[in-house]
Amino acid sequence: NAGVTQTPKFRVLKTGQSMTLLCAQDMNHEYMYWYRQDPGMGLRLIHYSVGEGTTAKGEVPDGYNVSRLKKQNFLLGLESAAPSQTSVYFCASSYTVTNTEAFFGQGTRLTVV
Amino acid sequence: AQSVAQPEDQVNVAEGNPLTVKCTYSVSGNPYLFWYVQYPNRGLQFLLKYITGDNLVKGSYGFEAEFNKSQTSFHLKKPSALVSDSALYFCAVRRGSSNTGKLIFGQGTTLQVKP
Numbered sequence: 001n002a003g004v005t006q007t008p009k010f011r012v013l014k015t016g017q018s019m020t021l022l023c024a025q026d027m028n029h030e031y032m033y034w035y036r037q038d039p040g041m042g043l044r045l046i047h048y049s050v051g052e053g054t055t056a057k058g059e060v061p062d063g064y065n066v067s068r069l070k071k072q073n074f075l076l077g078l079e080s081a082a083p084s085q086t087s088v089y090f091c092a093s094s095y096t097v098t099n100t101e102a103f104f105g106q107g108t109r110l111t112v113v
Numbered sequence: 114a115q116s117v118a119q120p121e122d123q124v125n126v127a128e129g130n131p132l133t134v135k136c137t138y139s140v141s142g143n144p145y146l147f148w149y150v151q152y153p154n155r156g157l158q159f160l161l162k163y164i165t166g167d168n169l170v171k172g173s174y175g176f177e178a179e180f181n182k183s184q185t186s187f188h189l190k191k192p193s194a195l196v197s198d199s200a201l202y203f204c205a206v207r208r209g210s211s212n213t214g215k216l217i218f219g220q221g222t223t224l225q226v227k228p
Contacts, residue, residue: 004156031213031214033214033215033216035218040122040220040221041220042117042119042203042218042219042220042221043157043203043218044218045215045216045217048213048214048215050212050213050214056213058215090156090157092157092216094214095214096214098145098207098208098209098210098211098214099145099162099164099209101147101159101162102147102159102214102216103159104149104156104157104158105156106155106156107154107155107156
């Protein structure tokens with residue numbers, strides 16, 4: 001049981017380049033989330049999805065887009081990367097029952113130069 | 114709006130001593146509260162949660178946390194710290210009535226346990 005898997009684990013981008021981060025979960029979870037982690041700021045929610053085909057904005061959505069075409073996958077896109085998007089990105093998933101914990105991937109360390 | 118505060122950036126304790134990592138929260142309605150731990154270059158691992166019932170909840174690796182509704186706090190505790198407990202700890206809150214499951218995190222507290 002792999003849980004939540006993020007691809008890639010590391011990436012360096014030049015300013016203006018685009019990329020897509022992939023999150024895959026094998027727990028049949030309805031809810032999926034993308035967070036970014038920055039020093040001293042904890043985890044901030046970028047976008048989330050409450051089911052296949054749905055997406056919604058979180059606290060810091062600007063500069064990112066997402067898609068949830070399949071229940072098990074949640075993609076995070078950066079159309080034109082900026083140095084301010086240098087961060088560690090975490091994907092998480094959970095059941096719809098709100099008293100359950102969320103499960104996290106191992107993270108993607110992105111550097112934009 | 115939901116929010117979580119972890120007032121200490123870092124907590125230093127000696128091995129064998131008790132430890133406390135503080136967390137206060139703000140949420141409308143009933144809170145669901147969680148603690149996660151992050152080891153270097155790893156994802157977040159779930160430690161424990163408070164949903165309802167007994168205010169003292171026990172979790173993984175000997176950790177426990179006490180829910181205090183009047184003080185809106187959910188402090189993480191352990192009776193005897195280990196060097197291997199050194200890590201980054203996050204407190205998180207979710208509205209009990211949430212239909213999105215969103216978790217709001219504090220800024221994290223680094224726990225340093227010295228031999």
